[in-house]
Amino acid sequence: MAQQHLDPTDPTTAGPVTADALADYLRAQATEFLRALRLHRETGPGSASPGQEPGNAARALHHAARRITGTLHTFRPLLDPTWSEAMHPELAWLSGTLAREHAYAARQERLLLALQRLSGAAPFPTQPAVDSRTRPAVGSRSAGADPVPLKAEPGTAGPQSHPAPPDRSNLTVGAAKAGALLERQLTLARTRAHSAALQALGSSRFHAVADNVAVLASEVPLTPTATTADLRPLATAAHDRLCDAVTALPLLTAGHPYNAEALVHGLSPDPAPHPQDAPWHHVRLLLRLRRYAHEVLEGDEARVDVRMLTAGTALNRHRDASEAAAAAAAAARTPRIAPATAYALGVLHADQRHEVEAARFAFQQSWEKKAMSTR
Amino acid sequence: MAQQHLDPTDPTTAGPVTADALADYLRAQATEFLRALRLHRETGPGSASPGQEPGNAARALHHAARRITGTLHTFRPLLDPTWSEAMHPELAWLSGTLAREHAYAARQERLLLALQRLSGAAPFPTQPAVDSRTRPAVGSRSAGADPVPLKAEPGTAGPQSHPAPPDRSNLTVGAAKAGALLERQLTLARTRAHSAALQALGSSRFHAVADNVAVLASEVPLTPTATTADLRPLATAAHDRLCDAVTALPLLTAGHPYNAEALVHGLSPDPAPHPQDAPWHHVRLLLRLRRYAHEVLEGDEARVDVRMLTAGTALNRHRDASEAAAAAAAAARTPRIAPATAYALGVLHADQRHEVEAARFAFQQSWEKKAMSTR
Numbered sequence: 001m002a003q004q005h006l007d008p009t010d011p012t013t014a015g016p017v018t019a020d021a022l023a024d025y026l027r028a029q030a031t032e033f034l035r036a037l038r039l040h041r042e043t044g045p046g047s048a049s050p051g052q053e054p055g056n057a058a059r060a061l062h063h064a065a066r067r068i069t070g071t072l073h074t075f076r077p078l079l080d081p082t083w084s085e086a087m088h089p090e091l092a093w094l095s096g097t098l099a100r101e102h103a104y105a106a107r108q109e110r111l112l113l114a115l116q117r118l119s120g121a122a123p124f125p126t127q128p129a130v131d132s133r134t135r136p137a138v139g140s141r142s143a144g145a146d147p148v149p150l151k152a153e154p155g156t157a158g159p160q161s162h163p164a165p166p167d168r169s170n171l172t173v174g175a176a177k178a179g180a181l182l183e184r185q186l187t188l189a190r191t192r193a194h195s196a197a198l199q200a201l202g203s204s205r206f207h208a209v210a211d212n213v214a215v216l217a218s219e220v221p222l223t224p225t226a227t228t229a230d231l232r233p234l235a236t237a238a239h240d241r242l243c244d245a246v247t248a249l250p251l252l253t254a255g256h257p258y259n260a261e262a263l264v265h266g267l268s269p270d271p272a273p274h275p276q277d278a279p280w281h282h283v284r285l286l287l288r289l290r291r292y293a294h295e296v297l298e299g300d301e302a303r304v305d306v307r308m309l310t311a312g313t314a315l316n317r318h319r320d321a322s323e324a325a326a327a328a329a330a331a332a333r334t335p336r337i338a339p340a341t342a343y344a345l346g347v348l349h350a351d352q353r354h355e356v357e358a359a360r361f362a363f364q365q366s367w368e369k370k371a372m373s374t375r
Numbered sequence: 376m377a378q379q380h381l382d383p384t385d386p387t388t389a390g391p392v393t394a395d396a397l398a399d400y401l402r403a404q405a406t407e408f409l410r411a412l413r414l415h416r417e418t419g420p421g422s423a424s425p426g427q428e429p430g431n432a433a434r435a436l437h438h439a440a441r442r443i444t445g446t447l448h449t450f451r452p453l454l455d456p457t458w459s460e461a462m463h464p465e466l467a468w469l470s471g472t473l474a475r476e477h478a479y480a481a482r483q484e485r486l487l488l489a490l491q492r493l494s495g496a497a498p499f500p501t502q503p504a505v506d507s508r509t510r511p512a513v514g515s516r517s518a519g520a521d522p523v524p525l526k527a528e529p530g531t532a533g534p535q536s537h538p539a540p541p542d543r544s545n546l547t548v549g550a551a552k553a554g555a556l557l558e559r560q561l562t563l564a565r566t567r568a569h570s571a572a573l574q575a576l577g578s579s580r581f582h583a584v585a586d587n588v589a590v591l592a593s594e595v596p597l598t599p600t601a602t603t604a605d606l607r608p609l610a611t612a613a614h615d616r617l618c619d620a621v622t623a624l625p626l627l628t629a630g631h632p633y634n635a636e637a638l639v640h641g642l643s644p645d646p647a648p649h650p651q652d653a654p655w656h657h658v659r660l661l662l663r664l665r666r667y668a669h670e671v672l673e674g675d676e677a678r679v680d681v682r683m684l685t686a687g688t689a690l691n692r693h694r695d696a697s698e699a700a701a702a703a704a705a706a707a708r709t710p711r712i713a714p715a716t717a718y719a720l721g722v723l724h725a726d727q728r729h730e731v732e733a734a735r736f737a738f739q740q741s742w743e744k745k746a747m748s749t750r
Contacts, residue, residue: 120640136698175642257632258733265495266722267550332718339717343707347641354729358633 016230017297018221022075023220025296029067030217037210040201058098058197065095068213070292078229080221082172090209097200100193103323110324115179115344119172134232174340178348181331181341185212235293242286246367249279254360257369264355266350277322280360284315307366314363321355328352385641391605392672397450398595400671404442405592411435411725412585415576433473433572443588445667449613453604455596465584472575475568478698483561485699489726490719494547549715553723556706556716610668617661621742623652628744629735637732641725652697655735659690682741689738696730703727 039057069091072084200206253259265274287308294303332345414432445464447459575581628634640649662683670677706712708718 021422074528115642117635118638118640118642120643172642257736258729260492260726260729260733263493263722263726264727265493266718266726267490267493268495326526332714337714339707339712339714342714342717342723343724344642344719347638347725348721349718350722350725350729351635351638354633354635354638356727358635361632 005030017232019078019222019229019231020294021299022071022078022226023222024230024299026068026071026220027217029064029071030213032119033061033064033068033213034066034210034217055102059102062095062098062102066288067096067292067295068216070289071096071296074293075231075234075296077234078223078226078231080223083221087209087212090205090212094200094206094209097197101190101197104186104190104193106320107324107327108183108190110320111182111186111328111348111352112179113230113289114324114348115175115182118344118347118351119175119289172340172344174338177338177341178328178331178344181334181337181345182327184242185334186327231297235290235374237298238286238290238293242283243289245279245283245286249283251364251367254357254364257356257361262360263353264352268355274322274326277318277356280315280318280363281322284312284319287312287315307369310366311363314359314366317362318356321352321359325349325352325356392605392607392610394453394601394606396649396674397453397601397606397671398597398717399674401443401446401595402728404439405588408436408439408443408588409585409592411439434477435591437473437477440466440473441663442667442670443591444470444687445504445664448670449664450606450609450671452609453606456600458596460569460584462584462587465580465587469575469581469584472572476572479561479565479568481695482702483558483565485695486557486561486703486723486727487554489699490550490557491722492720493719493726494550497586518526531672545741547715547719549713549719552713552716553703553706553719556709556712556720557568557702560706560709561702568733606672610665610672613661613665613668617658617665620654621693626656626739626742629732629739632736637730638725641728649701652731655690655693655738656697659687659694662687662690673726682744685737685741689734689741693731693734693738694725696734698715700724700727700731 036057040061043057069088071080072088076084084271087330248263253261261276265276291305291308294305328345328349332349333340411432414634415436444463447463449465451459509599573671625636628636640651666680666683666687669680703720703724707717707724712720
C-alpha cells in the first residue's frame with residue numbers, strides 16, 4: 001500500500017502549522033486534566049447527586065492524560081527533552097492505572113452478554129459497565145485541596161454494588177456456572193484495580209504528575225527552535241507510521257471471511273498463545289496517535305474522520321474480544337471446576353476469538369475503503 | 376428471488392425429452408448397482424489386492440441406490456405407482472444404512488484435524504477416512520452367488536484398524552484427551568454402523584431389493600401414458616422446488632460475514648439446539664435431486680454445473696460441520712471427564728459451529744453468483 005500523506009487536499013492543514021497550535025493543544029488538555037481532577041475530588045459518594053456520574057471524571061482524567069502522552073510522543077522534537085522524557089512515563093503510568101477498572105467492568109459485561117447470546121436467551125437489560133451511581137468514584141475519598149495518600153479499605157473503598165446479575169433461568173448449568181465464575185474473578189480484578197487507582201491518586205507520585213500538569217496548563221516547555229517549526233511533517237510522520245504498520249498486517253487473510261486464523265492457537269499449550277494479536281494492538285495505538293496529531297493540527301475545528309473512526313472502533317473491539325477470550329481461557333484453568341463449566345468457557349473462548357477475527361475483517365473493510373477514496 | 380427455469384437456453388434440453396431417457400437412466404443405475412454389488416462380493420479381505428479399495432464398491436452401491444431413489448421421487452408420475460412406492464423406502468433404507476459408517480469415519484477425521492489446527496500444530500498426514508486396505512469391506516463375508524444372512528461378529532467383523540492416531544505431542548492435555556475420547560466414541564459408532572451394514576447386506580430385506588434392482592436393469596415399469604410424456608416439466612419442478620426452498624433461507628444474514636448466527640444456541644439447554652440447520656439440510660437434498668434430474672435429461676452428455684457443484688459442496692460442508700459440532704457437544708456430556716477435556720470440546724464445538732456459518736456464507740456467495748449469471 002502506498003503511503004498516504006496527511007490529508008494534503010485538506011485546506012485546514014494545507015499551510016504550515018506553527019508550534020502555537022501544539023502549545024494551545026497541550027494547555028487545553030492540561031486544563032481538562034485539572035478540571036477532571038477537581039470534579040473527581042468534588043463528586044465523592046456524599047456529594048454526588050444521583051444524576052452525576054463520578055466515573056465520567058475518572059474517564060476524563062484518563063483521556064486527558066492519554067492525549068498529553070500521545071502528543072509528547074508525536075511532537076517530541078519540539079518539546080524540552082528533559083521535561084518530556086520525565087513526564088512521558090509518569091503520564092503513561094497514570095492513564096494505564098486509571099483505565100484498568102473500567103476495562104475489567106467492560107470485559108465482565110461483554111462476557112456475560114456473550115453467555116446470554118450463546119444460550120439463545122434474550123439479552124438481559126443492559127447495565128452500565130460500571131454502576132457508578134451507588135459506588136464511590138475512584139479517588140472520591142481524597143476530597144481535599146491536595147490529594148493525600150489513601151489506603152484502600154477493602155469492602156468499603158472497592159466496588160460496593162455490581163450490575164444486577166443476569167437472569168440465569170434460561171441458561172444451562174454450565175453457562176450459569178461459567179457466568180458466576182467469570183463474575184467472581186472479574187469483580188475481584190475490578191476491586192483490585194479500583195484500590196490500585198485509589199492508591200495511585202493518593203500517592204506522592206501522582207502529586208508530582210498533577211503539579212507538572214498544572215505548570216503545563218500555563219507554560220508549555222517548547223525547544224528554542226520550535227517557534228519557527230512546522231508541525232505538519234511530524235503529524236505526517238505519525239500518519240506514515242500508521243500506514244507502514246497497517247501494511248505489515250495480514251490484511252489479505254483478514255479480508256477473507258471465515259479464514260479461521262484467530263482461533264488457530266485456541267488450544268495451544270503455549271500460555272501466551274496469541275502473539276498474532278500484537279501487530280493489531282500496535283496499529284490501534286498508532287491510529288490513536290494519528291488522531292491526536294490531527295487534533296493538534298486542526299484545533300477546535302478538528303473534524304471527525306468517519307473512516308478512521310470506524311477503523312479505530314474495529315480495533316477496540318479486537319482488543320476487547322482478545323482480552324475477553326483470554327479471560328475465559330484463564331477462568332477455565334481454575335482448579336476443581338465442573339466439566340460443564342469448562343465446556344461453556346471453551347465455547348465462550350472460541351466465540352470471542354471469532355469476534356477477534358470479525359473485528360479484523362471489519363478493520364480490513366474500513367481501511368480498504370479509506371485507501372481507495374484517498375487515492 | 377425469481378424462479379429460474381431449467382436451462383431453457385441449453386440446446387441439449389431445449390426440445391422435449393421422452394421417457395426413453397428416464398428408462399435408460401434407471402437401467403444404467405440399476406446396472407451400476409449390480410456391478411458394485413458383484414465387486415463387493417468379489418473383493419473380500421482374501422481376494423482384494425493391496426491396490427484395490429473394496430470401500431469404493433460400497434460407495435458405488437450407495438451412490439447408485441441414491442440415484443435410483445431420487446429419480447423415483449422426481450419422475451414418480453411416469454412410473455408404475457405400486458412398484459415405485461414399494462421400491463422407494465427400501466432403497467432409502469439401504470442407502471442410509473450404507474452411508475453411516477463412512478459418515479462416522481469422516482466425522483472422526485474432521486474433528487481430529489480440527490483439534491490439530493486449534494492446537495496450532497502441523498496437521499498430521501492425511502489418512503484415508505476409512506482405512507480400507509487392511510479391513511474387511513462391508514459385505515465381504517457374504518461372498519456367494521446369493522447373499523446369505525450374516526450375523527455380525529463383534530471384534531472380527533468390525534473395523535480392525537483405524538487411521539493411525541495423530542501425533543499428540545503438540546497438543547495440550549485437554550486437546551489430546553478430547554481427541555482420544557472422540558476417537559473412542561466415533562470408532563464405536565463406526566463399528567456398530569459397520570455391523571449394521573453387514574447385517575443389512577445379508578438380510579432377506581436386501582435380497583428383495585437386489586432382486587427388484589435386477590429386474591429394473593432390464594425392464595423399467597413405466598406407466599402406459601409415460602411413453603408420450605415430456606420429462607422436462609418434472610425436472611423443472613425439481614428445480615423450482617430447490618429455488619423455493621433457497622428463497623426461504625436466511626440468505627441476507629448468511630451473506631453478512633461473522634453474523635454469529637450459527638452459534639446462537641451453542642450453550643442452549645435444548646438437547647436439539649439447532650433446528651436452524653434443518654432448512655439448509657433440506658436444500659442440500661433438493662440440490663441433489665435437481666442434479667439427478669439433470670443427469671436423466673442430459674444422459675451421457677451431462678455437464679458439470681460448476682456453480683451448482685460449489686453450492687452443493689458448501690452444503691455438504693454445512694452438514695458435516697453441523698454433525699461434527701453435535702458430536703463434540705455429545706462427547707462433552709460423557710460423565711466424569713476432566714475439565715480440560717470439556718474445555719477443549721467446547722472450543723471444538725464452537726469451531727465447528729463457525730464452520731457451519733462459514734458454509735452458509737459460501738453457499739450464499741455461490742448461489743447469488745448463480746442467480747445473477749442466469750438472469
